[in-house]
Every structure is written in structure tokens, then in C-alpha cells.
Amino acid sequence: MNLYTYASPANFYHLAGKLIPWFAWGAGLLTVWGLYISFFLAPTDFQQSEAYRIIFIHVPAAWMSMFIYLVMAFWGAIGLAFNTRLSFMMARALAPTGALFTFIALWTGALWGKPMWGAWWVWDARLTSELILLFLYVGIIALWAAIDDVKRGDRAGSLLTLIGAINVPIIYFSVKWWNTLHQGSSINLTKAPSMAAIMLQGMLVMAIAAWLYTIAVALVRVRRIILERERQTDWAKAILEAE
Amino acid sequence: MHRFLLAVLRRDLTLAARRRGDWLIAQFFFVMVASLFPLGVGPEPEMLARIGPGVLWVAATLASLLSLSRLFADDHHDGSLEHMVLSPEPTVLLVLGKSIAHWLIYGIPVLLIAPVLGIQFNLSWDAILVLELSLLLGTPILSLLGGVGAALTLGLRGGGVLLTLLILPLYVPALIFGAGAVDGVMTGTGAEAHLSLLGAFMMLSLMIAPWIAAAALRVSLE
Amino acid sequence: MEWASWSDFWHMAGYGLYVWGSYAVTAACILVEVILLKRAGTDTRRRLKRMQQWEEQ
Numbered sequence: 001m002n003l004y005t006y007a008s009p010a011n012f013y014h015l016a017g018k019l020i021p022w023f024a025w026g027a028g029l030l031t032v033w034g035l036y037i038s039f040f041l042a043p044t045d046f047q048q049s050e051a052y053r054i055i056f057i058h059v060p061a062a063w064m065s066m067f068i069y070l071v072m073a074f075w076g077a078i079g080l081a082f083n084t085r086l087s088f089m090m091a092r093a094l095a096p097t098g099a100l101f102t103f104i105a106l107w108t109g110a111l112w113g114k115p116m117w118g119a120w121w122v123w124d125a126r127l128t129s130e131l132i133l134l135f136l137y138v139g140i141i142a143l144w145a146a147i148d149d150v151k152r153g154d155r156a157g158s159l160l161t162l163i164g165a166i167n168v169p170i171i172y173f174s175v176k177w178w179n180t181l182h183q184g185s186s187i188n189l190t191k192a193p194s195m196a197a198i199m200l201q202g203m204l205v206m207a208i209a210a211w212l213y214t215i216a217v218a219l220v221r222v223r224r225i226i227l228e229r230e231r232q233t234d235w236a237k238a239i240l241e242a243e
Numbered sequence: 244m245h246r247f248l249l250a251v252l253r254r255d256l257t258l259a260a261r262r263r264g265d266w267l268i269a270q271f272f273f274v275m276v277a278s279l280f281p282l283g284v285g286p287e288p289e290m291l292a293r294i295g296p297g298v299l300w301v302a303a304t305l306a307s308l309l310s311l312s313r314l315f316a317d318d319h320h321d322g323s324l325e326h327m328v329l330s331p332e333p334t335v336l337l338v339l340g341k342s343i344a345h346w347l348i349y350g351i352p353v354l355l356i357a358p359v360l361g362i363q364f365n366l367s368w369d370a371i372l373v374l375e376l377s378l379l380l381g382t383p384i385l386s387l388l389g390g391v392g393a394a395l396t397l398g399l400r401g402g403g404v405l406l407t408l409l410i411l412p413l414y415v416p417a418l419i420f421g422a423g424a425v426d427g428v429m430t431g432t433g434a435e436a437h438l439s440l441l442g443a444f445m446m447l448s449l450m451i452a453p454w455i456a457a458a459a460l461r462v463s464l465e
Numbered sequence: 466m467e468w469a470s471w472s473d474f475w476h477m478a479g480y481g482l483y484v485w486g487s488y489a490v491t492a493a494c495i496l497v498e499v500i501l502l503k504r505a506g507t508d509t510r511r512r513l514k515r516m517q518q519w520e521e522q
Binding site for chain 1: 462
């Protein structure tokens with residue numbers, strides 16, 4: 001038994017089925033622990049009072065939104081280079097969750113911004129890049145939705161993810177650059193509040209929970225995609241009949 | 244190799260010369276979008292000069308999208324695109340030639356019209372000069388990245404709208420550096436840094452975009 | 466313990482709307498994703514099963 005065995009959709013389908021409960025339960029337990037830290041262990045911030053407690057979801061969501069995009073680009077590149085079907089399916093399975101975390105990061109950013117800087121939206125470098133990241137996700141998902149042919153869709157979506165991934169650092173840099181030039185019209189948020197160790201710990205626990213959740217959801221989605229694409233094979237027919 | 248590139252260029256330019264209406268539409272669109280802004284925000288000269296660089300740059304990006312959806316579509320319809328991709332000549336050169344042709348048909352007229360619109364927006368001569376430089380460096384980026392979008396959406400229902408959705412986020416750095424350069428010269432902070440970053444972005448697009456567009460074209464034609 | 470009472474907890478020193486607005490929307494988003502995922506899963510399986518039965522006939 002080696003690693004390549006799991007690159008076959010049939011084996012991966014069964015493996016994913018076994019792994020999903022572990023990731024789901026892990027995500028659930030860590031969320032409970034993370035929320036306990038966020039609300040009961042972390043002290044009140046002397047500058048931001050209780051409003052800062054939003055960072056326990058805002059920062060992990062922002063991290064995940066960027067991380068998932070990179071993972072999608074990674075799977076897309078692997079798929080294009082080695083022609084492995086499963087990698088394309090993984091990329092597709094990750095996209096909706098990535099877009100969801102991007103939206104959550106924007107929403108919580110707005111709700112954090114209102115009490116802190118007096119505006120729901122400021123054209124801060126990080127918020128603006130996050131908004132453009134959401135546009136990239138929407139573009140990729142729309143391209144997948146528009147292409148009926150599976151093979152073409154896989155490759156086209158991965159190429160778009162890749163060119164986006166090359167562009168993301170440039171976009172981030174350009175937005176940051178633009179932001180520093182327009183100091184007058186916007187507020188710079190780069191100075192993070194000094195953080196107690198327990199706050200950092202809460203953020204990390206929530207981030208790991210979000211990561212496990214993403215894996216669980218992506219595996220559920222990838223199982224559905226595998227079943228749909230392999231419906232002509234004997235093993236898929238057997239599974240459908242057994243259910 | 245060079246001969247193939249030149250052949251693609253000559254072919255696209257000849258075809259464009261026969262259908263003059265097509266690319267004139269994009270230029271009129273550019274003028275119209277820019278002219279709507281003073282009607283929307285008011286005619287105060289100071290404010291127009293303030294928003295002018297950004298408005299002209301946004302209008303130029305939108306105008307590029309208008310003609311991009313047909314970059315490969317006509318050749319795809321009559322089947323000649325498939326022949327060119329299957330021919331022994333590298334697809335990268337085909338894409339590069341078509342992107343350059345697109346820039347010549349769309350970018351050069353934009354460069355010619357932009358100073359007139361700049362005067363309408365009350366820009367100073369220095370600002371107009373920098374606007375021209377930024378468009379000279381920036382519009383090739385739009386044609387190159389747009390080639391990727393056109394190749395990805397080739398033959399899809401609603402391909403034109405989808406192209407817009409895919410490509411506009413990728414244009415962001417060009418817009419920021421381009422409009423920022425003109426802003427820089429107007430506020431006295433200088434335009435050199437913006438223009439060199441814009442040039443770097445153009446070189447990067449030139450090196451990467453044709454390869455990805457060629458791969459996308461092959462994927463779309465399979 | 467940080468909180469003197471439950472009402473203190475919900476009040477969040479005046480920032481309740483923002484803090485709970487963030488957490489509620491996040492929870493709702495995740496709930497919706499999970500429900501949609503479940504429904505899509507059963508839909509796909511049902512559809513594939515029907516296609517299979519139809520092919521066998």
C-alpha cells in the first residue's frame with residue numbers, strides 16, 4: 001500500500017468517507033474550545049474593550065480565505081502537470097468554502113470597523129485585497145459553472161486560479177502602495193493592537209478549527225464529485241445500489 | 244518563428260481594416276463612458292482634474308473588454324483557429340500575435356483619444372504627458388491578460404460577460420499604477436516609481452500571459 | 466471569569482451588536498453551507514440512482 005493508491009478516485013472515495021467524521025468532530029471540538037478561550041479566558045482589551053473579540057473569527061477567516069486559494073492553485077498546478085483527475089476535483093471542492101471564508105472575513109471586518117474607525121467600510125489595504133480575492137473566487141466559480149465539459153472546465157478553472165495566484169501578491173502590493181499614497185482619505189490599520197498570549201492562542205485554535213472544517217466540507221464535496229464522474233464504473237454502481 | 248508572428252499580425256490587421264465598425268465601437272465607448280462622468284458628478288474643473296486620471300483609466304479598461312471577447316471568436320467560428328492551433332507553429336506565438344494586433348487596434352486609438360479627453364477633464368499638460376506614458380505601458384497589459392480571458396471563455400454562452408468577471412480583478416495593479424502615475428505628477432510626488440512598476444508589470448504579463456493563454460486555448464479547443 | 470452576569474455577556478460593553486452580529490452571521494453561513502451540502506449530496510445520489518435504473522431497463 002503506498003500513497004499512489006489513494007490517487008485513484010475509488011480508493012479515495014472510501015478513505016474520505018472514513019476521514020470525514022474525524023475532521024468534522026475535530027472541527028466541532030476545537031470550535032467549542034476556541035470560543036471558550038475567546039469569550040471566557042481572553043481578557044478585555046484596554047484599547048478596544050470587548051469589540052476586539054471579533055478577531056477570533058475575522059483573522060482565522062482571512063487566513064483561511066488566502067490559504068484555500070493557494071491550496072486550490074496547488075491542486076490545479078498538480079493536475080495540469082501530472083494530469084491527475086483527483087487534484088482537479090479537490091480544487092473544485094475547495095472553491096465554495098474559500099469564497100465563504102472570504103465573505104466572512106469581509107463581513108466581520110465591516111462589523112469590527114464600525115465601532116473602531118467609525119465606518120462600516122474603509123479602503124484599507126487588507127480589506128480591499130480581500131474584496132478583490134472574493135472577485136477572483138467568484139470568477140473561478142462562474143467559469144466552472146459556465147463550462148459543461150468536465151475536462152475543459154477542470155483545466156480552464158485551474159489555469160485561471162494559477163494566473164490569479166501569480167497576480168495576488170502583485171494585487172496586494174499595489175493595493176498597499178495605493179493605500180499609503182492616499183493616507184488622507186482612508187485610515188491605516190496596519191498597527192495591530194498589542195496582543196496577549198491568550199488572544200493569540202484563541203485565534204490559533206479557531207484557525208485550526210476552520211482548517212479542519214474546510215477539510216471535512218471539501219471531502220464531502222469531493223466524494224459527491226467523484227461519484228458523479230465515476231457513475232459508469234462498477235464500484236460506483238455498487239455504492240449507489242447499496243445505499 | 245518571426246514570420247509566423249508577422250503573418251498572424253498582418254492577417255488580424257487586414258481583417259480589422261475590413262471591419263472598421265467593430266473597433267470604432269470600442270473607441271466611441273471609451274469616449275462616452277468618460278463623458279458621462281462630468282454629467283454625473285458635476286462640471287467643477289478642480290474636481291474633474293482630481294478624478295480625471297482614474298476615470299480615463301477605468302474607461303480605457305472597460306473599452307478593452309468590449310473588443311476582447313471577439314479576439315478568438317471569429318476565427319473560432321470559421322474554423323481557422325483550430326487549424327492555426329494544430330499547425331506546427333507554436334500556439335504561444337499565435338496568442339502573442341493576436342494580443343499585439345489587439346493592442347494596435349485598440350491601444351493606439353486610445354492613446355490618440357486620451358489627450359483630448361484629458362483636456363476635457365482639465366488636466367495639465369504634464370499630467371496629459373504622463374497619462375499617455377502610463378497608457379502606453381499599461382494598455383498592452385490589458386491586451387495580454389485579456390487574451391487569457393478570451394481563450395478561457397471561448398465559445399461559452401454569455402462569454403463576454405463572463406470574460407469581464409474573470410479579467411477585471413486581474414487588471415487592478417495596472418489601474419492602480421497607471422492612474423497613480425498621473426495622480427503623482429499632479430500632487431507633486433512624481434510619477435517615476437509608478438511608471439517603473441507599471442513597466443515591470445507589463446514585462447511580467449508579457450512573459451507569463453501568452454503561455455497561459457496558449458494553454459487555455461488548447462484546453463478550450465479540445 | 467470576565468463576566469459578572471449573562472446580561473453583561475450579551476451586552477459586550479456596548480459592542481454586542483457588532484460582536485454578536487459577526488458570530489451570528491458566521492454561524493449562519495456555516496449552517497447554510499452544511500445544509501446545502503447535505504441536500505446536494507442526497508440530490509446527486511438520487512439522480513444518479515434514477516439514471517442507473519433507467520439505463521438498466
